[in-house]
Amino acid sequence: MGTLRYAILGLLNRRSMTGYDLKKEFETTLSEFWSAKHSQIYPELKELTIANLVSFEVEISGEVLEKKVYSITPKGVALLHNWLLTNEETYLIPKDEFKLRLFFSDLLATKERLALIKAQYQLHLAKMKHLEDNLKKFASIPPQELNHLTDYLVLLGGIKREKMFCEWLEECQELLGKVE
Amino acid sequence: MGTLRYAILGLLNRRSMTGYDLKKEFETTLSEFWSAKHSQIYPELKELTIANLVSFEVEISGEVLEKKVYSITPKGVALLHNWLLTNEETYLIPKDEFKLRLFFSDLLATKERLALIKAQYQLHLAKMKHLEDNLKKFASIPPQELNHLTDYLVLLGGIKREKMFCEWLEECQELLGKVE
DNA sequence: GGCTACATGTAAGCGGTTACATGATTTA
DNA sequence: TAAATCATGTAACCGCTTACATGTAGCC
Numbered sequence: 269m270g271t272l273r274y275a276i277l278g279l280l281n282r283r284s285m286t287g288y289d290l291k292k293e294f295e296t297t298l299s300e301f302w303s304a305k306h307s308q309i310y311p312e313l314k315e316l317t318i319a320n321l322v323s324f325e326v327e328i329s330g331e332v333l334e335k336k337v338y339s340i341t342p343k344g345v346a347l348l349h350n351w352l353l354t355n356e357e358t359y360l361i362p363k364d365e366f367k368l369r370l371f372f373s374d375l376l377a378t379k380e381r382l383a384l385i386k387a388q389y390q391l392h393l394a395k396m397k398h399l400e401d402n403l404k405k406f407a408s409i410p411p412q413e414l415n416h417l418t419d420y421l422v423l424l425g426g427i428k429r430e431k432m433f434c435e436w437l438e439e440c441q442e443l444l445g446k447v448e
Numbered sequence: 449m450g451t452l453r454y455a456i457l458g459l460l461n462r463r464s465m466t467g468y469d470l471k472k473e474f475e476t477t478l479s480e481f482w483s484a485k486h487s488q489i490y491p492e493l494k495e496l497t498i499a500n501l502v503s504f505e506v507e508i509s510g511e512v513l514e515k516k517v518y519s520i521t522p523k524g525v526a527l528l529h530n531w532l533l534t535n536e537e538t539y540l541i542p543k544d545e546f547k548l549r550l551f552f553s554d555l556l557a558t559k560e561r562l563a564l565i566k567a568q569y570q571l572h573l574a575k576m577k578h579l580e581d582n583l584k585k586f587a588s589i590p591p592q593e594l595n596h597l598t599d600y601l602v603l604l605g606g607i608k609r610e611k612m613f614c615e616w617l618e619e620c621q622e623l624l625g626k627v628e
Numbered sequence: 629g630g631c632t633a634c635a636t637g638t639a640a641g642c643g644g645t646t647a648c649a650t651g652a653t654t655t656a
Numbered sequence: 657t658a659a660a661t662c663a664t665g666t667a668a669c670c671g672c673t674t675a676c677a678t679g680t681a682g683c684c
Contacts, residue, residue, distance in 0.1 A: 359568075371458070643673100
């Protein structure tokens with residue numbers, strides 16, 4: 269797939285930044301749908317530079333510290349645009365360790381099984397509340413500006429996902445509570 | 449994590465089988481929440497055997513073909529049971545290439561953006577219908593037997609996930625259709 | 629006789645994480 | 657002046673996929 273390169277190109281298309289800035293973007297803005305550690309980002313930037321998809325300028329921070337500010341090249345923009353259009357996805361079902369546990373949970377006592385579900389429910393409930401908190405950063409809902417609208421829609425997708433999990437886990441709890 | 453070993457132990461705890469049978473289980477029964485290729489299964493079975501978590505007996509199929517029928521050992525059952533109880537999950541948000549595309553889709557024309565969403569919608573709609581079809585295999589809903597009930601709940605989770613995606617994509621279509 | 633399914637393995641490579649490694653700048 | 661953050665890299669390893677490799681059994 270090589271999706272990381274497009275995530276980086278997409279971010280650099282919004283604004284020029286350093287590898288460290290990119291790292292922070294993955295930790296915050298993109299964390300809902302993609303992630304990458306700096307140990308993956310720096311080598312990728314090297315490759316993208318060689319392929320002439322990005323370029324960098326060295327900036328001096330303070331007295332001596334050199335930082336590389338990366339920008340997307342016209343060739344990079346073209347590739348990014350092309351990737352956005354050619355959507356040959358077949359949609360891979362994400363692995364779900366909790367469902368695996370649930371599937372084999374006939375080995376457990378009813379009490380243990382319910383505890384497992386409750387713990388998972390708490391995780392998703394907390395996540396949902398956290399995401400709903402993020403709605404506050406939008407001045408109007410839905411946002412009028414396109415850039416903010418896509419941000420909003422992605423956040424909405426996360427909230428819906430967590431809500432769905434919570435509802436499903438409630439149903440699991442109810443049906444499995446009746447057993448024995 | 450080393451989750452694969454528990455998936456295999458869980459399956460062997462239900463019934464003894466060959467590596468090939470396991471492969472088919474991953475392709476069918478577990479496909480909604482876990483997957484593994486035979487190139488991963490066979491080496492894992494080797495390791496599990498060395499660790500005395502499973503054992504095998506050679507069976508002759510036809511004239512000469514030897515197949516290894518694996519069974520879980522008491523030590524394996526104990527480890528599986530322990531894994532089910534110690535649920536130290538922190539819940540990792542699954543990567544979502546479509547959301548990444550959507551997030552950067554301000555580069556596209558409205559028409560192109562809507563086409564992207566529609567294609568994704570079709571994928572999830574088809575998946576949902578396919579999963580709903582699978583409900584037919586249950587004699588009663590909800591199933592009475594515990595074993596079938598966990599199967600049912602996992603399936604239900606998949607259907608709910610696809611339904612959620614469809615609803616979200618409809619909202620995306622509506623809000624982005626208004627732009628410009 | 630030919631095709632599909634059964635059956636079992638290994639090797640190369642990719643995407644990703646964890647750990648190793650270093651040093652400057654800012655802030656409390 | 658100590659701690660947190662900024663800043664950039666490499667190395668080892670893990671989980672997984674794709675491809676390589678081989679052969680049998682059952683069915684039409």
